[in-house]
Amino acid sequence: MNSSQLVELLKKRLPSEKFKWDFDRRADKVRLEHKVLRNGMDISLPEIIARYERKKDAAIDEIVYTIDETFKAMEREHNEGFEGDTVIYPVIRSTSFPEETSNGHRFVMKDHTVETRIYYALDLGTTYRLIDKSMLEKMGLTEIELMESALFRVRSLPTATKKDEVDGNFYYFVNNNDGYDASRILNNSFLKEMEAKVEGHMTVSVPHQDVLIIGDIRNDTGYDVLAQMTMHFFTTGTVPVTSLSFIYEDGNLEPIFIMAKNRVARRERKK
Known part of the structure; x- marks a missing residue:
């Protein structure tokens, strides 16, 4: 599948009367x-195409669902405002993630580590919307x-874990698929509770937003498996x-590089 084919497929799957499409071939994205x-x-097209190569139609279903729910949330906000119980959660993103919306509004953010940054999300049930500074006054919050x-x-949020063992090393997975699994890295009580269980070196990983991995690394093989x-x-x-x-x-959380055959190098953590 190429980018033009993907755009045509998305147009068929989404209600055309609602949307204006602007396909930028040079940037390989669609507005x-x-x-x-x-x-x-x-929408960055290469990322979806790569996902399609791995997951086929399920990848298209996921992006269509995300787009549809996001615009439904925008419509609810437009029609109803922020009345009622406003539920907000932190979400973890890479430091390379955009710092402002496509309209130029800066997101509400906080530094976390040299690899990660905290954003804030308005929970909408089946999806959420990242909060930018233009929304604060409407929400009545600083x-x-x-x-x-x-x-x-x-x-x-629940912090139940699933445990796996590989060559004497233990790995604990938080995977609720609620959009906030990686956010549990901000629950200091949970991390301290896990630290009390760990007998080796404790590692924490957030490779994507829907998983948090706690490692109990007791030998060199554990680092290779973790990587x-x-x-x-x-x-x-x-x-x-x-x-x-x-x-x-x-x-404290200190990023580490796991190099060939178990060598570990540390990066300076965010102050």
Whole structure:
């Protein structure tokens, strides 16, 4: 499948009367704008094509669902505002993730590590919308209030884990598929609870937004397994974050490079 074929397929799957399509062949992306709201999104086509090669029609179903739910959320916001119980969660993104919307509004963000940054999301049930600074006044919140509310909410999320063992090393997976699995990395109580269980070196990984991996690394093989595991999740996740893992020590997260045959190098952590 090429980019032109993908655009035509998406046009067939989405209601054409709602949207204006602008296919930028040079940038290999398409701009999809709601005709009434005058708001929209940019869609990178190579990423979807790569996902299609792996998952076939399921990849198209996923992107159509995401686009449809996002515009439904925009319509609800336009018609109803932010009345009622506003639910906000933090979400983890790569530091290469855009810092502003396609309309030039800067997202509400906070530094996390040299590899990751915290964004904030308005939960809409089946999807969520990243919060930009133009939304704060409508929500009646300051940035500090929003961040505190999000941190409180993430602590209430379930943290049940599934355990796997490879060559004497243990790996614990949080995978609820609620859009906030990686966000559990901000739950300090949970990390300290896991630290008490770990007998080797504790690692924390967020290769994409829908998984958090805690490692109990007890021998050199454990690092190789961890590197392969995180790279696999990073390349197959819908929203990749980072293929690097973190050593967790004294409440701090320090990114590490796992090089050939178990050599580990550390990066300076974010102050």
